[in-house]
Amino acid sequence: MLKFEKRENIPLHLRILIPLISILLGVLIGGIAVMFSQVNPLTVYKAIFIGAFGSTYVFSETIVVAIPLLLISVGLILVFKMNYWNIGAYGQYIMGAIFCTYFALNSAETMSRPILLMMMCIAGMVGGALWALIPAALKAYWKVNEVIATLLLNYIALYSLKFLMYGPWRNPRSFGFPLTKIFDLNAQLPKLISHTRIHLGLIFGIIAAIIIWIIIKKTKFGYEIRVIGENEIVARYAGINIAKNIILAMIISGGLAGLAGMAQISGIIHMLQIEINPDYGYTAIIVAWLSGLNALTAMIVSFFLGGLFAGASQIQITMKVPIGIVGLIESSILFFLLGGAILTNYKLYYKGRKII
Amino acid sequence: MRPDAYAITIILLAATVESGTILLFPIIGEIFTERSGILNLGIEGMMIIGALVGFATAFMTGQIYWAFFMGMLAGGLASLIHAFISITLRGNQVVSGLALSIFGLGVTNFYGQEFVNLQLAHTIPQVIIPGLSQIPFFGPILFKQDYMVYLSYILVIITWFILFKTKAGIQLRAVGQNAQAADAMGVNVYKVRYFWTFFGGLMAGAGGAYLTLNCAPFWLDGITAGRGWVAIALVIFARWNPPYALIGAYLFGAINALQFQLQSMGTTIPSALLSMQPYFLTFILIIVATLLVKAKHIGVPKELGIPYAREEK
Numbered sequence: 001m002l003k004f005e006k007r008e009n010i011p012l013h014l015r016i017l018i019p020l021i022s023i024l025l026g027v028l029i030g031g032i033a034v035m036f037s038q039v040n041p042l043t044v045y046k047a048i049f050i051g052a053f054g055s056t057y058v059f060s061e062t063i064v065v066a067i068p069l070l071l072i073s074v075g076l077i078l079v080f081k082m083n084y085w086n087i088g089a090y091g092q093y094i095m096g097a098i099f100c101t102y103f104a105l106n107s108a109e110t111m112s113r114p115i116l117l118m119m120m121c122i123a124g125m126v127g128g129a130l131w132a133l134i135p136a137a138l139k140a141y142w143k144v145n146e147v148i149a150t151l152l153l154n155y156i157a158l159y160s161l162k163f164l165m166y167g168p169w170r171n172p173r174s175f176g177f178p179l180t181k182i183f184d185l186n187a188q189l190p191k192l193i194s195h196t197r198i199h200l201g202l203i204f205g206i207i208a209a210i211i212i213w214i215i216i217k218k219t220k221f222g223y224e225i226r227v228i229g230e231n232e233i234v235a236r237y238a239g240i241n242i243a244k245n246i247i248l249a250m251i252i253s254g255g256l257a258g259l260a261g262m263a264q265i266s267g268i269i270h271m272l273q274i275e276i277n278p279d280y281g282y283t284a285i286i287v288a289w290l291s292g293l294n295a296l297t298a299m300i301v302s303f304f305l306g307g308l309f310a311g312a313s314q315i316q317i318t319m320k321v322p323i324g325i326v327g328l329i330e331s332s333i334l335f336f337l338l339g340g341a342i343l344t345n346y347k348l349y350y351k352g353r354k355i356i
Numbered sequence: 357m358r359p360d361a362y363a364i365t366i367i368l369l370a371a372t373v374e375s376g377t378i379l380l381f382p383i384i385g386e387i388f389t390e391r392s393g394i395l396n397l398g399i400e401g402m403m404i405i406g407a408l409v410g411f412a413t414a415f416m417t418g419q420i421y422w423a424f425f426m427g428m429l430a431g432g433l434a435s436l437i438h439a440f441i442s443i444t445l446r447g448n449q450v451v452s453g454l455a456l457s458i459f460g461l462g463v464t465n466f467y468g469q470e471f472v473n474l475q476l477a478h479t480i481p482q483v484i485i486p487g488l489s490q491i492p493f494f495g496p497i498l499f500k501q502d503y504m505v506y507l508s509y510i511l512v513i514i515t516w517f518i519l520f521k522t523k524a525g526i527q528l529r530a531v532g533q534n535a536q537a538a539d540a541m542g543v544n545v546y547k548v549r550y551f552w553t554f555f556g557g558l559m560a561g562a563g564g565a566y567l568t569l570n571c572a573p574f575w576l577d578g579i580t581a582g583r584g585w586v587a588i589a590l591v592i593f594a595r596w597n598p599p600y601a602l603i604g605a606y607l608f609g610a611i612n613a614l615q616f617q618l619q620s621m622g623t624t625i626p627s628a629l630l631s632m633q634p635y636f637l638t639f640i641l642i643i644v645a646t647l648l649v650k651a652k653h654i655g656v657p658k659e660l661g662i663p664y665a666r667e668e669k
Contacts, residue, residue, distance in 0.1 A: 004665070033466060085450050144646045145592065147397060147450065151585040152639040159632035167626050282458060289451055322469045327462020334455035335437060338447035345446075 004346035018340040019290060023304075026333030033328055034321070044321055051314030052307030058314070060196035064268060066306030067198075068093070068260040068277070070205035072284035073302060074212040074295045075256030079249045080288055081216060082228040086250060088135060088150025089257040089281030091157030092128035096258025097265045098161060099127030101169070101272040104187035105180060113186045120187060120262055121204075128258015129251045131157060136250030140243035158278070165274050180272045189267035199267030201260075206299065208256055213295040225249060257281060283309070286330045290337065305330065368613050369497045373505060376602075376609025378567045380508045382587040383594060383601040384515050385559025389435075391519070391596055392552040393532040393659035397453025398438050399560045400584025401460020406431040406561030408464040411568040411575050412471060420480055424504065424565045431561015432554050434460060439553040443546055446663035457584065465577050476573035480504055480566075504566050515598040528552060532657035535664040545664050560584065586638045593645040596657065604641070611637050 031041035052062050072089045079086045100120035107116055135153060138144035165178035173181070189199040216222040224245055228235040235242060265276055287305055291297035312326045347354060382399050389396050410427025414420050438456050441447040480502045489499040498509075519525040530538035531548045539545050564580060572579060590604035615630040623630075649656065 033463070037467065087454065138643060142643065142646060143650060144643055145589075148585065148589040148592070148642055149639065151582070152589065152635050152642070155582050155585075155635040156632055156639065159628045159635070162628035163626050163632075166628055285451075285454060286458070322466045324462040324465025324468075327458045328466055329462075331455045331459035331462060334451065334458070335441060338452050338455065339441050339445045341447055342445045 003349040003352075004342070005349065007345060007347055010344045014344050015292070018344060019292065019337060022333050022336035022340055023290075025336045026329050029332035030325060030329035034325065037321075039319070039321060044315060044319065044325075047315045047319060048308065048311030050311070051318075052311035057196065058310065060193065060198050062303065062307040062310045063202065064197050064199075064306075065280075065309045066302040067201040067205050067267075068264050068280040069284050069287050069306055070299060070302040071201065071208055071260035071263065072257045072281055073287035073291070073298045074205075074209045075253035076284055076288040077291070077293045077295050077298060078212055078216065078225065079246075079253045080229075080293055081222075082225045082245065082249060083232070084136075084139070084246055084249065085147045086132065086135075086150055086253050087147055087282075087285065088132060088153050089253070089260075089284055090278045091150070091154040091281070092131045092254040092257035093261035093264075093278045093281050094154075094157040094161050094276070095127035095131040096124035096261030097127075097272060097276050098164065099258065100124040100262040100266060101180060104183045104266065104272075105169070108184040108186045111186065116186050117189060117266070120266055121259060124258045124262025125255035126258070128261065129255040132250040132254020132257070133247065136247045136254075140246045154278075154281075161272075161276075162274060165272065169272065178274055183266065183270045187266060188270055189263060191267075197268055199263065201263030201267050204259060204263060205302075208259075209295045209299050212252075216295065221245070221248065257284075283326075283330065286334055289334060364617075366493070366496050368617055369610075370500065371613035371617070372606055372609040373497060373501060374571055374609070375612045376605040376607075377505050377508050378563050378571060379583060379587050379590065379608055380512070380601060380605040381563035381566065382556075382560040382584065383590050383605055384511060384598050385556035385562075386587060386591045387594060387596050387598060387601060388515065388519070388528065388552045389556030390591060390660055391528050391532045391657050392549045393535060393657055393662065393664070394439070394442055394549050394553050394556075395449045395453060395661045396435065396438050396442075396456070396553060396556055397450060397588060398435065398456025398460065398584075399556075399587050400580060400582065401457035402431040402434045402557050402560035403460070403564035403567070403584045403587075404464045404578070404580045405434050405460045406564030407568040407579055408468050408471070408564075408575065409561070410565030411476065411573075414476055414478075414569055415471065415474060418478070420478060420569060421503070424480070424562070424569055427565025427569070428558050428561040431564060432558040435553050435557020435560070436550075438557075439550050442663060443549045443553070446665060449661050449663075461578060468575055468577065471575040472577065474575055476569070479573045480570045502570065504562075504570070512598050512602055519598065529657075532659055535659050535662075539664075539666065545666070549664075560587075563587070582635065586634070589638050589642045592649065593641050595645070595649060607641070608634055608638060 034041040034044050051058055053059055076086055076089060100123045103116060103119045103123050111119065131153060135146050135149035138149055139146045169180050170178055171181045189201060192198045192200060192202060224240045227238065227240060228242055228245060265272055269276060283305060287298055287301045291301040308329065309326055312323055315321045316323045382403060386396065386399060406427035409430035410423045413426040414423035434456065438452050441452045442449045482500060482502055485499040489495040527543045527548055531543060531545050535545045567580065568575065586608060593604040594600035612634045615633050618625065619627050619630055
């Protein structure tokens with residue numbers, strides 16, 4: 001009854017409509033889920049919306065969440081383009097935070113602010129990049145499944161952080177809580193706008209998005225990545241060095257996730273602790289996919305999902321609606337998006353008549 | 357002190373079997389799903405859904421076996437989302453599986469809130485098998501367990517038999533190796549894939565339910581703690597063969613039981629480093645297993661992750 005026929009090229013209106021409809025349907029599913037727990041979904045969504053965009057301050061908090069999402073997701077876009085599944089941004093983010101904290105704790109007195117912050121940025125990127133290099137090399141040379149490797153490294157990174165926080169890096173004056181001392185002003189990323197928490201990381205994110213967009217569209221490296229992603233066998237016959245590309249792309253992707261971790265603790269938390277929101281590493285996967293693997297679109301999507309997260313954090317406190325609603329809505333959007341992709345790839349016929 | 361060391365060994369190994377059983381179900385399930393050509397990275401999500409549904413059912417009805425069944429069924433139902441997207445709609449299996457995991461973690465956080473920190477009054481009861489449990493050393497380890505553990509023993513044998521000795525097994529392997537050829541032979545590729553993806557979901561749900569009904573009879577957010585990802589790793593270690601799944605699951609179970617025992621005995625090793633060990637071990641295992649699989653040319657199902665489209669010319 002239903003028949004599919006492959007499309008030659010994807011019409012523009014479908015490319016825009018399908019993500020939008022997916023978002024609407026995902027939000028609808030979230031609403032139904034809320035209804036089951038005897039809360040009015042309209043009240044919840046209104047509260048989320050107000051909590052995300054309702055005032056200058058909450059609006060700035062939405063941007064605060066969007067910063068790490070943007071930094072991580074544009075890096076993911078680069079590797080996803082080549083069908084390499086870096087699920088390890090969570091761990092790379094933690095490693096970035098750990099590496100930069102070393103300088104924040106040890107060099108704050110000896111370095112001037114710009115130098116120290118630069119060292120922390122570099123350390124954060126190196127930390128994330130090294131953590132990404134492990135699964136990249138394992139994949140490139142030994143064909144070890146990167147999904148599994150990056151995921152397991154996430155747990156290893158998390159426990160490394162816990163080890164540091166309950167051990168050598170715990171501030172003796174924190175009453176036993178697993179916290180370092182608060183970073184000196186020297187080690188704090190400057191704010192961009194006063195009376196908000198928006199910090200310099202926003203500029204990093206926007207620059208990263210533009211650079212990644214240029215890499216993918218305009219460089220030989222980006223071209224090779226796209227060829228590998230479309231057909232690895234063709235890429236190999238064309239003489240493209242796949243191992244080199246995987247490693248290079250993963251260093252960039254991990255480095256950006258590490259920078260996101262650095263920006264979060266240097267710009268927002270101002271100390272190292274166990275709760276540093278590495279879950280942004282998973283949310284960024286959704287950002288990357290929802291933006292159609294386009295780094296510029298990722299700016300808008302980061303902002304949208306940042307709003308969802310910021311708004312939901314508000315209603316978690318005010319209305320006792322669990323934060324899990326975010327994952328529920330995000331995954332539902334993804335399901336519709338993935339399912340909807342069939343309409344972009346195929347023409348659909350029902351009993352011989354074309355529907356879409 | 358001698359008898360004490362012996363007794364501790366027995367306790368440790370019995371705990372190994374219990375802890376391993378949580379993983380054994382999902383590993384076996386995913387072996388069959390992947391053999392059919394479908395990669396389901398949603399195990400973590402299906403397990404935690406099974407864990408919550410199992411726990412909630414037991415908490416509200418007190419019927420522990422019914423709860424296990426419901427947890428299993430919930431995992432199965434969750435897998436149908438992935439099946440529909442990846443089989444019927446030919447969507448990206450990697451992302452769909454990840455979405456399923458995010459979905460499971462989100463939905464259980466959302467609906468699990470009212471159960472947080474509640475405890476079950478009764479866990480799955482121990483059933484001592486007369487005779488077999490008297491075997492020195494092995495008896496108390498393997499046969500002083502519960503029905504679910506015995507079920508897992510039988511499952512390993514049955515699934516091995518199905519996979520290699522029955523027509524259903526041949527069809528399943530054919531679909532995973534070459535879907536088009538299987539289709540030409542008259543095998544319904546879609547039906548086979550739906551069935552074994554559903555089976556994988558049932559097993560993931562069973563693993564999750566066993567966790568909250570026996571090993572950790574309380575509810576906490578994210579209680580599966582990455583076991584679903586470990587299970588996917590151990591599928592490769594098991595080389596898509598149920599008996600090897602037993603080895604992988606018990607290895608993980610052993611290191612888990614050991615680190616847990618050490619922590620409760622109050623060792624000086626930092627607990628974060630101990631808790632890391634199961635994941636670290638799995639990480640090493642996956643590297644070794646990949647090299648072995650490559651060296652011995654053992655078949656990764658060739659169609660793994662590739663959607664099948666019948667109408668395409």
